[in-house]
Amino acid sequence: MLEQAIDLADENGIxxxxxxxxxxxxxxxxxxxxxxxxxxxxxxDGIVDVVFGEMDLPSPRR
Structure with missing residues:
Protein backbone atom coordinates (compact mmCIF):
# COMPACT_ATOMS: atom_id res chain seq x y z
CA MET A 1 0.00 0.00 0.00
CA LEU A 2 2.76 2.47 0.86
CA GLU A 3 4.66 1.75 -2.34
CA GLN A 4 1.52 2.53 -4.34
CA ALA A 5 1.02 5.71 -2.29
CA ILE A 6 4.59 6.76 -3.08
CA ASP A 7 3.99 6.12 -6.79
CA LEU A 8 0.82 8.24 -6.72
CA ALA A 9 2.57 11.05 -4.86
CA ASP A 10 5.42 10.94 -7.39
CA GLU A 11 2.98 11.09 -10.31
CA ASN A 12 0.44 13.59 -8.95
CA GLY A 13 2.09 15.38 -6.03
CA ILE A 14 1.04 15.13 -2.39
CA ASP A 45 3.97 9.28 7.89
CA GLY A 46 4.42 5.81 6.39
CA ILE A 47 5.77 7.30 3.17
CA VAL A 48 8.33 9.31 5.14
CA ASP A 49 9.39 6.17 7.03
CA VAL A 50 9.85 4.24 3.76
CA VAL A 51 11.81 7.02 2.07
CA PHE A 52 14.10 7.60 5.06
CA GLY A 53 14.60 3.85 5.40
CA GLU A 54 15.93 3.75 1.83
CA MET A 55 18.46 6.55 2.38
CA ASP A 56 22.11 5.80 2.96
CA LEU A 57 23.17 8.09 5.76
CA PRO A 58 26.81 8.89 6.43
CA SER A 59 28.47 7.32 9.43
CA PRO A 60 28.88 9.68 12.38
CA ARG A 61 32.39 11.05 12.85
CA ARG A 62 34.30 9.89 15.86
Missing part, protein backbone atom coordinates in the same frame (compact mmCIF):
# COMPACT_ATOMS: atom_id res chain seq x y z
CA UNK A 15 -2.24 16.94 -3.08
CA UNK A 16 -3.03 14.33 -5.75
CA UNK A 17 -2.63 11.52 -3.25
CA UNK A 18 -6.04 11.02 -1.71
CA UNK A 19 -7.68 8.12 0.04
CA UNK A 20 -9.94 7.81 -3.00
CA UNK A 21 -7.06 7.80 -5.52
CA UNK A 22 -5.09 5.32 -3.44
CA UNK A 23 -8.08 3.03 -3.12
CA UNK A 24 -8.65 3.17 -6.88
CA UNK A 25 -5.00 2.32 -7.53
CA UNK A 26 -5.28 -0.64 -5.15
CA UNK A 27 -8.60 -1.78 -6.60
CA UNK A 28 -10.51 -1.43 -3.33
CA UNK A 29 -13.22 0.83 -1.96
CA UNK A 30 -11.97 3.98 -0.19
CA UNK A 31 -13.60 3.08 3.13
CA UNK A 32 -11.70 -0.23 3.23
CA UNK A 33 -8.43 1.71 3.62
CA UNK A 34 -9.63 2.95 6.99
CA UNK A 35 -9.37 -0.63 8.31
CA UNK A 36 -5.61 -0.30 7.87
CA UNK A 37 -4.86 3.40 8.43
CA UNK A 38 -6.80 6.08 10.33
CA UNK A 39 -6.29 8.88 7.77
CA UNK A 40 -4.11 10.38 5.04
CA UNK A 41 -1.66 11.72 7.62
CA UNK A 42 -0.84 8.17 8.66
CA UNK A 43 -0.14 7.29 5.03
CA UNK A 44 2.14 10.32 4.70
Missing amino acids: DGLTMRSLAAALGVKPMSLYHHVPNKSAIL
Whole structure:
Protein backbone atom coordinates (compact mmCIF):
# COMPACT_ATOMS: atom_id res chain seq x y z
CA MET A 1 0.00 0.00 0.00
CA LEU A 2 2.76 2.47 0.86
CA GLU A 3 4.66 1.75 -2.34
CA GLN A 4 1.52 2.53 -4.34
CA ALA A 5 1.02 5.71 -2.29
CA ILE A 6 4.59 6.76 -3.08
CA ASP A 7 3.99 6.12 -6.79
CA LEU A 8 0.82 8.24 -6.72
CA ALA A 9 2.57 11.05 -4.86
CA ASP A 10 5.42 10.94 -7.39
CA GLU A 11 2.98 11.09 -10.31
CA ASN A 12 0.44 13.59 -8.95
CA GLY A 13 2.09 15.38 -6.03
CA ILE A 14 1.04 15.13 -2.39
CA ASP A 15 -2.24 16.94 -3.08
CA GLY A 16 -3.03 14.33 -5.75
CA LEU A 17 -2.63 11.52 -3.25
CA THR A 18 -6.04 11.02 -1.71
CA MET A 19 -7.68 8.12 0.04
CA ARG A 20 -9.94 7.81 -3.00
CA SER A 21 -7.06 7.80 -5.52
CA LEU A 22 -5.09 5.32 -3.44
CA ALA A 23 -8.08 3.03 -3.12
CA ALA A 24 -8.65 3.17 -6.88
CA ALA A 25 -5.00 2.32 -7.53
CA LEU A 26 -5.28 -0.64 -5.15
CA GLY A 27 -8.60 -1.78 -6.60
CA VAL A 28 -10.51 -1.43 -3.33
CA LYS A 29 -13.22 0.83 -1.96
CA PRO A 30 -11.97 3.98 -0.19
CA MET A 31 -13.60 3.08 3.13
CA SER A 32 -11.70 -0.23 3.23
CA LEU A 33 -8.43 1.71 3.62
CA TYR A 34 -9.63 2.95 6.99
CA HIS A 35 -9.37 -0.63 8.31
CA HIS A 36 -5.61 -0.30 7.87
CA VAL A 37 -4.86 3.40 8.43
CA PRO A 38 -6.80 6.08 10.33
CA ASN A 39 -6.29 8.88 7.77
CA LYS A 40 -4.11 10.38 5.04
CA SER A 41 -1.66 11.72 7.62
CA ALA A 42 -0.84 8.17 8.66
CA ILE A 43 -0.14 7.29 5.03
CA LEU A 44 2.14 10.32 4.70
CA ASP A 45 3.97 9.28 7.89
CA GLY A 46 4.42 5.81 6.39
CA ILE A 47 5.77 7.30 3.17
CA VAL A 48 8.33 9.31 5.14
CA ASP A 49 9.39 6.17 7.03
CA VAL A 50 9.85 4.24 3.76
CA VAL A 51 11.81 7.02 2.07
CA PHE A 52 14.10 7.60 5.06
CA GLY A 53 14.60 3.85 5.40
CA GLU A 54 15.93 3.75 1.83
CA MET A 55 18.46 6.55 2.38
CA ASP A 56 22.11 5.80 2.96
CA LEU A 57 23.17 8.09 5.76
CA PRO A 58 26.81 8.89 6.43
CA SER A 59 28.47 7.32 9.43
CA PRO A 60 28.88 9.68 12.38
CA ARG A 61 32.39 11.05 12.85
CA ARG A 62 34.30 9.89 15.86
